[in-house]
Amino acid sequence: xxxxxxxxxxxxxxxxxxxxxxxxxxxxxxxxxxxxxxxxxxxxxxxxxxxxxxxxxxxxxxxxxxxxxxxxxxxxxxxxxxxxxxxxxxxxxxxxxxxxxxxxxxxxxxxxxxxxxxxxxxxxxxxxxxxxxxxxxxxxxxxxxxxxxxxxxxxxxxxxxxxxxxxxxxxxxxxxxxxxxxxxxxxxxxxxxxxxxxxxxxxxxxxxxxxxxxxxxxxxxxxxxxxxxxxxxxxxxxxxxxxxxxxxxxxxxxxxxxxxxxxxxxxxxxxxxxxxxxxxxxxxxxxxxxxxxxxxxxxxxxxxxxxxxxxxxxxxxxxxxxxxxxxxxxxxxxxxxxxxxxxxxxxxxxxxxxxxxxxxxxxxxxxxxxxxxxxxxxxxxxxxxxxxxxxxxxxxxxxxxxxxxxxxxxxxxxxxxxxxxxxxxxxxxxxxx
Amino acid sequence: xxxxxxxxxxxxxxxxxxxxxxxxxxxxxxxxxxxxxxxxxxxxxxxxxxxxxxxxxxxxxxxxxxxxxxxxxxxxxxxxxxxxxxxxxxxxxxxxxxxxxxxxxxxxxxxxxxxxxxxxxxxxxxxxxxxxxxxxxxxxxxxxxxxxxxxxxxxxxxxxxxxxxxxxxxxxxxxxxxxxxxxxxxxxxxxxxxxxxxxxxxxxxxxxxxxxxxxxxxxxxxxxxxxxxxxxxxxxxxxxxxxxxxxxxxxxxxxx
Numbered sequence: 001x002x003x004x005x006x007x008x009x010x011x012x013x014x015x016x017x018x019x020x021x022x023x024x025x026x027x028x029x030x031x032x033x034x035x036x037x038x039x040x041x042x043x044x045x046x047x048x049x050x051x052x053x054x055x056x057x058x059x060x061x062x063x064x065x066x067x068x069x070x071x072x073x074x075x076x077x078x079x080x081x082x083x084x085x086x087x088x089x090x091x092x093x094x095x096x097x098x099x100x101x102x103x104x105x106x107x108x109x110x111x112x113x114x115x116x117x118x119x120x121x122x123x124x125x126x127x128x129x130x131x132x133x134x135x136x137x138x139x140x141x142x143x144x145x146x147x148x149x150x151x152x153x154x155x156x157x158x159x160x161x162x163x164x165x166x167x168x169x170x171x172x173x174x175x176x177x178x179x180x181x182x183x184x185x186x187x188x189x190x191x192x193x194x195x196x197x198x199x200x201x202x203x204x205x206x207x208x209x210x211x212x213x214x215x216x217x218x219x220x221x222x223x224x225x226x227x228x229x230x231x232x233x234x235x236x237x238x239x240x241x242x243x244x245x246x247x248x249x250x251x252x253x254x255x256x257x258x259x260x261x262x263x264x265x266x267x268x269x270x271x272x273x274x275x276x277x278x279x280x281x282x283x284x285x286x287x288x289x290x291x292x293x294x295x296x297x298x299x300x301x302x303x304x305x306x307x308x309x310x311x312x313x314x315x316x317x318x319x320x321x322x323x324x325x326x327x328x329x330x331x332x333x334x335x336x337x338x339x340x341x342x343x344x345x346x347x348x349x350x351x352x353x354x355x356x357x358x359x360x361x362x363x364x365x366x367x368x369x370x371x372x373x374x375x376x377x378x379x380x381x382x383x384x385x386x387x388x389x390x391x392x393x394x395x396x397x398x399x400x401x402x403x404x405x406x407x408x409x410x411x412x413x414x415x416x417x418x419x420x421x422x423x424x425x426x427x428x429x430x431x432x433x
Numbered sequence: 434x435x436x437x438x439x440x441x442x443x444x445x446x447x448x449x450x451x452x453x454x455x456x457x458x459x460x461x462x463x464x465x466x467x468x469x470x471x472x473x474x475x476x477x478x479x480x481x482x483x484x485x486x487x488x489x490x491x492x493x494x495x496x497x498x499x500x501x502x503x504x505x506x507x508x509x510x511x512x513x514x515x516x517x518x519x520x521x522x523x524x525x526x527x528x529x530x531x532x533x534x535x536x537x538x539x540x541x542x543x544x545x546x547x548x549x550x551x552x553x554x555x556x557x558x559x560x561x562x563x564x565x566x567x568x569x570x571x572x573x574x575x576x577x578x579x580x581x582x583x584x585x586x587x588x589x590x591x592x593x594x595x596x597x598x599x600x601x602x603x604x605x606x607x608x609x610x611x612x613x614x615x616x617x618x619x620x621x622x623x624x625x626x627x628x629x630x631x632x633x634x635x636x637x638x639x640x641x642x643x644x645x646x647x648x649x650x651x652x653x654x655x656x657x658x659x660x661x662x663x664x665x666x667x668x669x670x671x672x673x674x675x676x677x678x679x680x681x682x683x684x685x686x687x688x689x
Contacts, residue, residue, distance in 0.1 A: 349521065393535040394506050394509035396506050403531070
């Protein structure tokens, strides 16, 4: 007889799935999507390093262990002050282990803005229209898994012309001493001509156990909508993340994504895909990744130009310290229809640690013939000449290094339209060195 | 103020300075001239503490302190300033922020609190005027996209802001047109006082028409082979460095 001492996450999920997928409680169309997704997940399984999109990271250590699949103490009080951003006028929306916690959150008074837990949004028209319409078109197994089994998340919608007077600050907290696998599913629909700053911060409660967090967000920008989306990864080493953000843009819309990762979370994989699905769209991706210790941060992005007269600008900066690893894989597609596209991509890396590693893979696939595209990548260290120049003016070595890293990040930080977030990120960069 | 004794230095195993002696007192301006490759810039860099140079012998005391044991930043904080021959461009670091950091780190070293923003800005305004440094440049990234002349003027602007005891100008005149040279020289002349000293490293006599030195030294093969007053510079200009090389080499042969 064979006694299995530990079960893998995969087995656990397969065992738990039938309960979640049972028809009855949720609308049938929705259960159908879930079942279909689960079949897809089962077929794909967890990705291995043999797959091109996952070749730099080994997930085996993370998925070959068992987790608690449910929060054992939902509703507990949780401190989230650590995520607050000085000087930022904001509404806090607090998510604990994926569950929206109205009791810890501010209510949004601006008219035309709706916030509700995903579980309550299943009957919403916008939900039916947009849910699983974008992210699930990719072949990311974690999206399929998320669609099949998620229980928690946020639904936010902006009516036509509505404007968030303050930034909407979503704080994702991992809490609890148990080893937890959590899934969050968000859907944000920006109606025509609406506008918002959305900030997402990831934190770990002190003393929290190990966790693996699988988040999927679908963001829809309708005609002329504008969104500034800041993602600030500041969790601690026991927390690991798989995130997938799929953005779908309509005519005249503007989307800016600022993706910042700081020392802490030991494993972070972000997939950010922007689909410029109609003409005259701007979609920009900026990233600062500052890593330390043996952290692994993998940013995979896709900028997909589908229609003419669109512009995208992507700039990722990695600063890797100690024995950490950063991955940048940026793909730009310019489809046959996307004439007069302006697409720019740049990835700059600063390797500070003796044992640090960077994998950079810029990719450009162009099927149209009247476009302007460029991509580039650099890898370097501290410039000794610059360091000496600063020191020769009385600036200490440590301060000089901070100044140079600030300067390195400047191309990206100078694009932040929100001053408070910008200052906060600059401070986190300084503290992370 | 500065006392250099038998200084020897090398770079990548190549001996450059071979026993250099120099005394600089407060209020003095010394010019160091010499042909290419004689070790002029090495001297400036060794004094400022550039790590790619190895000091293989000799000593340097600066106001009684062993200069060579100090880090580059502590040398600056003690009041030594090197105006770079090739100022570095650092995109992303604003000129003003850089200066504020430098001024305040030097103040902290001396036990003073950071300068009030208003006082700092007043000082910036005053010193900018001194070297006719465009206020717009002060707000730009450090030296980024500056012309050669603007970079050199920025060096003198920084010098004015940091108020060092000893300033070493490493070929500050090279690449300057006559107007820029006059402006730079004018700035330096206004900053001269009884308390501070200057070492002007230059290849040409031209700069010395505008900043009149108290002493002129000629560096050749890593040693000072002639010292005199400003007339020595004129003689060099007239006869050329070849004349000097020949006479010095002949003397050396005779000695053997």
